[in-house]
Ligand SMILES: Nc1nc2c(ncn2[C@@H]2O[C@H](COP(=O)(O)OP(=O)(O)OP(=O)(O)O)[C@@H](O)[C@H]2O)c(=O)[nH]1
């Protein structure tokens with residue numbers, strides 16, 4: 152078994168510091184007040200427990216699952232792209248508190264460290280569990296890969312549907328938004344093209 156290298160700094164979203172301090176009672180009262188103010192009756196069989204359900208649902212979306220970002224020494228000296236494709240996530244738009252839902256490609260060119268593969272998905276899921284904008288999510292994922300793995304290069308491409316833009320407002324049903332960050336030698340146009348080809352997408 153390969154020895155574990157402890158990461159020097161916590162992951163981008165250490166669960167302990169990001170778990171919201173949820174005041175269940177206050178949140179339920181506020182949810183009930185909001186729904187009442189919006190004209191939603193709370194005395195029907197379907198809506199009696201809706202404030203509590205709302206709080207539970209938001210708490211789930213805002214609570215990162217804890218994980219250990221296991222890193223191994225790159226004993227084989229593998230230097231080619233490691234790419235996790237189409238990893239799904241759900242996050243909350245900071246402007247409307249509506250979900251944005253999509254997938255990300257996360258990849259890096261290993262230096263002396265390789266990351267447990269599942270940790271790419273856990274990193275994304277953990278980083279997504281907060282109200283934010285997609286650009287910041289994308290940058291933070293890139294920052295984490297760069298700072299923790301010290302790779303030759305890293306890149307993250309995020310594509311998501313923003314419910315605030317598709318289900319309401321602009322009503323741009325079916326549209327998605329793509330953001331990306333390219334670090335180190337993956338910023339090179341040829342490397343970007345290879346990344347997108349491996350991700351199963353055209354060059355951006
Ligand atoms: N850049 C960026 N904008 C976002 C993101 N999520 C939501 N927004 C946008 O935030 C903006 C907020 O604009 P406002 O004019 O204050 O809000 P609004 O009146 O609800 O705007 P409409 O959605 O156009 O109806 C909207 O254009 C949203 O599409 C994101 O991840 N990144």
Ligand SMILES: [Zn+2]
Nearest residue numbers: 244246247315
């Ligand atoms: Zn929004």
